[in-house]
Amino acid sequence: MPKVLVLPGDGIGLEIxxxxxKVLEAVLKNHSTSLSFEYGxxxxxxxxxxxxxxxxxxxxxxxxxxxILLGSVGGPKWDTLPAPQRPELGGLLxxxxxxxxxxxxxxxxxxxxxxEASTLRPEVVKNVDLVVLRELTGGLYFGxxxxxxxxxxxxxxxxYTEEEIRRIVDLGFQTAAKRRGKLCSxxxxxxxxxxxxxxxxxLEVAKNYPDIELSHMYVDNAxxxxxxxxxxxxxIVTENMFGDILTDLASMLMGSIGxxxxxxxxxxxxxxxxxxxxAPDIAGKNIANPLATILSxxxxxxxxxxxxxxxxxxxxxxxxxxxEGYRTPxxxxxxxxxxxxxxxxxxxxxxx
Amino acid sequence: MPKVLVLPGDGIGLEIxxxxxKVLEAVLKNHSTSLSFEYGxxxxxxxxxxxxxxxxxxxxxxxxxxxILLGSVGGPKWDTLPAPQRPELGGLLxxxxxxxxxxxxxxxxxxxxxxEASTLRPEVVKNVDLVVLRELTGGLYFGxxxxxxxxxxxxxxxxYTEEEIRRIVDLGFQTAAKRRGKLCSxxxxxxxxxxxxxxxxxLEVAKNYPDIELSHMYVDNAxxxxxxxxxxxxxIVTENMFGDILTDLASMLMGSIGxxxxxxxxxxxxxxxxxxxxAPDIAGKNIANPLATILSxxxxxxxxxxxxxxxxxxxxxxxxxxxEGYRTPxxxxxxxxxxxxxxxxxxxxxxx
Ligand SMILES: CC(C)[C@H](C(=O)O)[C@@H](O)C(=O)O
Ligand SMILES: CC(C)[C@H](C(=O)O)[C@@H](O)C(=O)O
Numbered sequence: 001m002p003k004v005l006v007l008p009g010d011g012i013g014l015e016i017x018x019x020x021x022k023v024l025e026a027v028l029k030n031h032s033t034s035l036s037f038e039y040g041x042x043x044x045x046x047x048x049x050x051x052x053x054x055x056x057x058x059x060x061x062x063x064x065x066x067x068i069l070l071g072s073v074g075g076p077k078w079d080t081l082p083a084p085q086r087p088e089l090g091g092l093l094x095x096x097x098x099x100x101x102x103x104x105x106x107x108x109x110x111x112x113x114x115x116e117a118s119t120l121r122p123e124v125v126k127n128v129d130l131v132v133l134r135e136l137t138g139g140l141y142f143g144x145x146x147x148x149x150x151x152x153x154x155x156x157x158x159x160y161t162e163e164e165i166r167r168i169v170d171l172g173f174q175t176a177a178k179r180r181g182k183l184c185s186x187x188x189x190x191x192x193x194x195x196x197x198x199x200x201x202x203l204e205v206a207k208n209y210p211d212i213e214l215s216h217m218y219v220d221n222a223x224x225x226x227x228x229x230x231x232x233x234x235x236i237v238t239e240n241m242f243g244d245i246l247t248d249l250a251s252m253l254m255g256s257i258g259x260x261x262x263x264x265x266x267x268x269x270x271x272x273x274x275x276x277x278x279a280p281d282i283a284g285k286n287i288a289n290p291l292a293t294i295l296s297x298x299x300x301x302x303x304x305x306x307x308x309x310x311x312x313x314x315x316x317x318x319x320x321x322x323x324e325g326y327r328t329p330x331x332x333x334x335x336x337x338x339x340x341x342x343x344x345x346x347x348x349x350x351x352x
Numbered sequence: 353m354p355k356v357l358v359l360p361g362d363g364i365g366l367e368i369x370x371x372x373x374k375v376l377e378a379v380l381k382n383h384s385t386s387l388s389f390e391y392g393x394x395x396x397x398x399x400x401x402x403x404x405x406x407x408x409x410x411x412x413x414x415x416x417x418x419x420i421l422l423g424s425v426g427g428p429k430w431d432t433l434p435a436p437q438r439p440e441l442g443g444l445l446x447x448x449x450x451x452x453x454x455x456x457x458x459x460x461x462x463x464x465x466x467x468e469a470s471t472l473r474p475e476v477v478k479n480v481d482l483v484v485l486r487e488l489t490g491g492l493y494f495g496x497x498x499x500x501x502x503x504x505x506x507x508x509x510x511x512y513t514e515e516e517i518r519r520i521v522d523l524g525f526q527t528a529a530k531r532r533g534k535l536c537s538x539x540x541x542x543x544x545x546x547x548x549x550x551x552x553x554x555l556e557v558a559k560n561y562p563d564i565e566l567s568h569m570y571v572d573n574a575x576x577x578x579x580x581x582x583x584x585x586x587x588i589v590t591e592n593m594f595g596d597i598l599t600d601l602a603s604m605l606m607g608s609i610g611x612x613x614x615x616x617x618x619x620x621x622x623x624x625x626x627x628x629x630x631a632p633d634i635a636g637k638n639i640a641n642p643l644a645t646i647l648s649x650x651x652x653x654x655x656x657x658x659x660x661x662x663x664x665x666x667x668x669x670x671x672x673x674x675x676e677g678y679r680t681p682x683x684x685x686x687x688x689x690x691x692x693x694x695x696x697x698x699x700x701x702x703x704x
Contacts, residue, residue: 074542088542119476119580140492140510145545148511154549155511158492162504188593190426190440193497197506220600227579227604228471241540245597248572252579 001036002305005065007058009043010087011278012288012341013071019290019345020069020297023317026349027301027310035305038065042095043073043087043278053090059098067304068095068271069297072278087278097137101264101271102164103171104134104243105299108250108260113322117255117331120227125253130233131175132250134243135160135168136264139194141240158194158241165201172237173209182213182234186222186242198239219246226250251275258289258330261296263303270304272296286340289328291318294348317351353388354657357417359410361395362439363630364640364693365423371642371697372421372649375669378701379653379662387657390417394447395425395439395630405442411450419656420447420623421649424630439630449489453616453623454516455523456486456595457651460602460612465674469607469683472579477605482585483527484602486595487512487520488616491546493592510546510593517553524589525561534565534586538574538594550591571598578602603627610641610682613648615655622656624648638692641680643670646700669703 004024008017021037028034040058047053053073062068073087083089095101110118110128118125143157169185176183185202187195199216206214217225219242225232226246230253238246251260260275274292282288298314301307326347327336339347356376360369373389380386392410399405405425414420425439435441447453462470462480470477495509521537528535537554539547551568558566569577571594577584578598582605590598603612612627626644634640647670654663678699679688691699 083542083545083548086542093543120472124471141543143507147545147549152514152549153511154546155495155509156544156546157507157509159500159505159507188596190435190438191445191493192508193435193499194506194508196435197499197504220596223575223597223601224604224609227601242597244540244572245575245594249575249579249601252576257576 001034002066003064004035004037004300005061005068006037006039007042007068007070008039008045009071009073009091009278010045010075011072011280011283013073013278015283015286015288015341016274016290016293017069017071019341019348020293022345023294023314023348023352024297024301026352027313031310033305033307042070043091044075044078046091047078047081047085047087053085053087054094054098059095062095062099067269067300069300070271070273071293072274072276074278075280093141095271096264097142099269099271100137100266101269102135102137103168103265104136104247105175105263105265106132106134106247106250106260106275108132108253110254111319111322114255114259114331116333118253119255120253125230128230128253130230130250131179131235132243132247133168133172133175133235133237134247135164135238135240138164139240158192158239160194160198160239162201165198166205169202169205169237172235173205173212176212176235177209180234181211182215184215184217184222184233184236186217186219186236186238186246188219189216190218194239222246223249226253247275256289256330257292258328259291259295261292261299263296263299265303270300272300286342287329288341289330290341290345291328294318294345313352314348317348320351321347353386354418355416356387356389356652357413357420358389358391359394359420359422360391360397361423361425361443361630362397362427363424363632363635365425365630367635367638367640367693368626368642368645369421369423371693371700372645374697375646375666375700375704376649376653378704379665383662385657385659394422395443396427396430398443399430399433399437399439405437405439406446406450411447414447414451419621419652421652422623422625423645424626424628426630427632445493447623448616449494451621451623452489452618453621454487454489455520455617456488456599457615457617458484458486458599458602458612458627460484460605462606463671463674466607466611466683468685470605471607472605477582480582480605482582482602483531483587484595484599485520485524485527485587485589486599487516487590487592490516491592510544510591512546512550512591514553517550518557521554521557521589524587525557525564528564528587529561532586533563534567536567536569536574536585536588538569538571538588538590538598540571541568542570546591574598575601578605599627608641608682609644610680611643611647613644613651615648615651617655622652624652638694639681640693641682642693642697643680646670646697665704666700669700672703673699
């Protein structure tokens with residue numbers, strides 16, 4: 001029986017992950033595949049109970065699991081710790097790196113009933129259907145960093161090896177091949193040496209994919225184009241730091257980051273988490289939106305277990321619930337039927 | 353007589369700078385201050401005529417001038433040169449660095465008649481009035497960069513000294529003090545060491561400005577917030593690379609980067625240029641929008657020559673022309689009166 005490690009983490013993570021587990025159990029009821037769920041600690045919760053943000057048991061369990069479902073980490077309680085020990089660096093970034101999850105995939109597909117929630121004009125966002133592929137274990141996040149004296153200074157290094165670029169760009173081409181056949185590689189090759197190298201490797205990889213329409217865009221322009229004309233994009237592939245910025249930006253096309261799921265993959269393993277954070281301000285109130293986590297569970301079925309049909313069932317159930325006018329507070333407009341976190345999870349189960 | 357060095361550069365730079373010069377001459381007619389204009393080469397034009405993107409004469413003239421008006425640089429013709437020789441790195445970045453222009457200021461203020469040109473909903477952008485202050489001579493752009501072998505790799509370094517951070521953040525506080533008193537410092541302190549250092553120095557500088565409301569925001573969230581609720585911002589201050597991305601993004605709130613002016617300042621010197629590029633595809637057709645360059649000339653009067661009243665006269669003239677329904681093609685909607693580059697320049701002069 002495939003093993004799923006559930007890491008609720010902190011803040012609203014504790015409320016949203018149970019909804020996704022519930023949905024996974026419901027969609028696989030009477031199915032030949034069933035999943036076993038184990039639980040572990042990560043982030044602030046792990047610091048409090050086990051002394052560090054990524055305890056050895058959690059890492060071992062993650063290595064043994066077939067897939068990981070993560071809620072969210074962090075909160076003001078741990079913000080005064082030295083940065084490398086905090087939930088974000090010591091927990092989230094550490095598990096990504098330790099498991100070699102080099103590819104972060106965030107699909108941004110507009111749902112008709114959410115067009116009104118976007119701050120962009122309906123005609124600009126109504127057909128948005130794009131995927132951002134972000135390199136997740138290299139670049140500015142993981143290069144050498146430190147401090148200097150006389151004068152006091154600090155630095156980070158954006159470094160990429162050929163292989164690191166090749167594998168993510170290759171996945172970009174493969175992803176585009178399964179979609180509309182367009183790949184846009186985002187860099188800053190007019191300024192950065194690492195970007196010029198990124199572009200060279202991308203052009204090498206492109207030779208294996210003659211049918212994919214490849215374009216290159218500077219990151220400043222890409223940020224602009226995502227607001228100006230987002231429908232032009234099919235698949236975007238980019239460096240870790242640029243990807244962090246562009247994925248959040250792309251999420252906002254949907255009106256709320258509360259709808260954006262993500263998959264972080266290596267060859268054999270996947271970690272699935274909502275794109276939003278732990279939202280300490282609304283934690284414990286049963287008002288957080290669980291849909292991004294539920295949609296992340298759908299990505300798990302798709303990428304880790306090859307259960308495409310069941311993934312689509314979840315996605316369709318989410319659409320149906322929204323279609324019927326149900327919303328968590330972050331998405332609600334006057335006239336909507338507002339549901340709590342748990343009730344939204346139940347509604348998705350019912351719609352299955 | 354104060355000396356202005358005009359560097360038209362490439363592409364539409366040749367068409368838009370004369371419009372700004374015309375407007376400067378018109379607003380200072382019968383004024384006690386009058387400016388003398390000299391011309392120089394930069395970018396691709398300089399490569400073609402003088403063998404390098406920033407010729408020594410140009411740099412000397414820039415050092416001798418009181419202010420510089422720049423059009424735009426770059427074009428496909430020079431894109432096959434090694435990057436350090438290209439118009440962007442060898443010209444634009446080189447002159448910024450050589451003159452120590454550490455502060456790039458881009459005001460983004462919505463004009464009522466341009467609300468319709470934005471891809472964002474009117475209620476989201478109608479009161480936007482913000483300034484992005486981008487550090488311009490440090491960070492990821494200017495740190496050590498290079499290639500490695502075995503494995504093949506490439507790197508750039510994001511490095512800041514205390515003094516580099518202090519002077520731009522200090523200007524951020526000063527700018528906020530003259531506006532609505534809110535400064536948002538954008539960084540990625542949950543991941544980058546340079547950002548944690550940036551935040552420390554910012555908190556030190558903040559002690560001198562007890563009346564300014566300081567906030568910190570992660571760059572991914574800032575990109576999101578600029579789309580979600582841009583009116584929350586007064587002054588944003590940030591690192592060079594983040595600033596490059598966020599200024600372009602903020603520009604799009606106005607519907608076109610064709611309206612965004614910029615000032616790049618050091619203590620005593622200012623370079624003024626539109627935020628847009630050289631747009632080779634529309635160059636030579638008399639259809640480029642000269643307003644960002646004209647508004648950059650207004651910034652020159654304000655920051656380099658202390659002529660606040662005359663700066664405002666230009667800004668008011670631009671507003672009036674737009675109010676009357678005149679537009680260049682990039683901003684035109686059905687029903688607008690479309691003008692060419694030169695005619696738009698004339699219209700602003702007439703409105704003065
Ligand atoms: C929490 C933070 C370290 C993380 C990142 O920057 O990768 C988050 O913003 C994300 O995008 O998953
Ligand atoms: C042309 C390019 C090098 C430049 C930059 O990145 O600084 C431009 O994008 C800008 O913002 O002025």
